[in-house]
Amino acid sequence: MSRIVRVELTPLFVPFHKHVQESMKSTEGGLGMAIGAEEEWLGGDFVICRLTSDDGKCGVGEAFVWLPETGVSPEQLVDIIEKSLSRYVIGESPFNVEAIRHRMDINVNRSDVAKGLIDMACYDLMGQITGQPAHDFFGGKCVDEVPLAALIALSDVETMIDLCRTFYERGIRTFRLKLGRSIQSDVEIVAGIRDALGPEVRLRVDYNQAYKQPPEAVRAIKAIEPYEIDFAEQPVAASNYNGMAYVQQRVSVPVMAHEGCFSLQDIASLVKMGGINIVGLNSERPGGVTNMLRAIAYAEMEGLGAVLHNQCLGIASAMHIHVAAAKYHALGHAIELFGHLMMEDDLIKERLNYSNGTAKVPTGPGWGVELDEVALRKYATGPTAIIE
Structure with a gap:
């Protein structure tokens, strides 16, 4: 061996x-x-x-x-x-x-x-x-391509709407909106994008710990609930697990942890406390592919959604695609891979195949890409x- x-x-x-x-x-x-x-x-x-x-x-x-x-x-x-x-x-x-x-x-x-x-x-x-191919070790692939979500940085409303339209024209139908400037600003952004793109697109929001007081986070999420939000990411401080539970138990939008979630134990604690209804995962959290697969299985068992997202280079992007293709039916949400658009190089010899809002599953051995x-x-x- x-x-x-x-x-x-x-x-x-x-x-x-x-x-x-x-x-x-x-x-x-x-x-x-x-x-x-x-x-x-x-x-x-x-x-x-x-x-x-x-x-x-x-x-x-x-x-x-x-x-x-x-x-x-x-x-x-x-x-x-x-x-x-x-x-x-x-x-x-x-x-x-x-x-x-x-x-x-x-x-x-x-x-x-x-x-x-x-x-x-x-x-x-x-x-x-x-x-x-790596997906063979995860149970085989369910699909040949996986849907992608786009990240929309926090800016003025018109800039964010224009960026959403650009991605929409490329086939993207799921958008993660950075929020947290203020509750009024949050509503203006979400309402503007929903109005511009219509009811068929899926919106998720990311607060990056913006609301220091859980009651304020509750007000912020309730204010955008009418716009059909898939989930709200990290509304309060990463270390405030009690605050996450306070928020999740008072809003209908599923809450997801990111900055506050690094291990399987973190995920289990948040779920048991009633602090999240979506499990967020990426290449290094909750501790690699083995724990990622465990977390997806745990989320599925608990009736929760799971999301793969990160601004990674080509190696980790390929890994996310393999996992998403193998666990397609358990995830329920588009994956978010934005590194190839943000970084000036993705450190692989041949770029991954992104087209019409999807990523094609690599076919070579392992991750199917070469450093x-x-x-x-x-x-x-x-x-x-x-x-x-």
């Missing part, structure tokens, strides 16, 4: 396209959202993980990190894997994801983003070894850590 003999970790920064940077400067706080971070958001920080097996195959994982959300920098992520987690990976079979995760969990508390990065690379390596080594070196912010 193949064994992992090398772990490589590369921190990198990929800038937004120039036009995205310029448009972001005109949005709320220069971030396009109501979150209170002080530094400009000019691109994405990532870590690429490569696992090499003793037969020369290589699997790749990708993690997006942003200090206001993940609380960890690329360098810190590399450090925790290099110094504390890699010892539980070297010598193991990539197929033994349960054993690898167990050893990491009993020896290193939390660190779910780092563990998830390793887990993700294991699945790609499985596919490279067997020649199978662009030239681009990796171009955007690296530090040396590649190599552990053998």
Whole structure:
């Protein structure tokens, strides 16, 4: 059986396209959202993980990190894997994801983003070894393409409406609207977009913790309930689980956690408290592909929806598409992949196939995409850590 003999970790920064940077400067706080971070958001920080097996195959994982959300920098992520987690990976079979995760969990508390990065690379390596697409390991694909949702940054109403129309013309029928400037502004945005696009489109909203007091968040969500909202994301502070429960129990719109949800335990706690009715997932939360699949199954068992979303590069985008195709009937919501439109490079040799509001499922082994080594070196912010 193949064994992992090398772990490589590369921190990198990929800038937004120039036009995205310029448009972001005109949005709320220069971030396009109501979150209170002080530094400009000019691109994405990532870590690429490569696992090499003793037969020369290589699997790749990708993690997006942003200090206001993940609380960890690329360098810190590399450090925790290099110094504390890699010892539980070297010598193991990539197929033994349960054993690898167990050893990491009993020896290193939390660190779910780092563990998830390793887990993700294991699945790609499985596919490279067997020649199978990754969705084969998730039960096979239900569809050949998955519907996409568009992210609409918080700006003035007309700008947001115009952007929605642009995506609508490209086949998009689901939109995530950044809100949280004020309740009145929220209503003007949602009402304007609903009126412009009509009743057939699906709208979801994201507050990015904008409302510090749960009663105010309740008023904000109730104010937009007439406009048929699929769900409301993170209306109160990430750490305020009691506040999330207060809100969810007083509004009819399903509430979803994002900044406050990093592990399976976080999801279970929020569900048991009555704090969420939608489970939000991405490549590094709640700790990789294995835990993502568990979370989807848990949400389905509890009668909840699940959403895959992130502004990721090509590797993680491909992973999301494979999972969404395999768990299509359990999710119930369009996936949100926006990195290819925001970032100036997606670090894969051939771009994924996006057309008419959908993403086609890659057909090659593993994630079905190949890491662009030239681009990796171009955007690296530090040396590649190599552990053998």
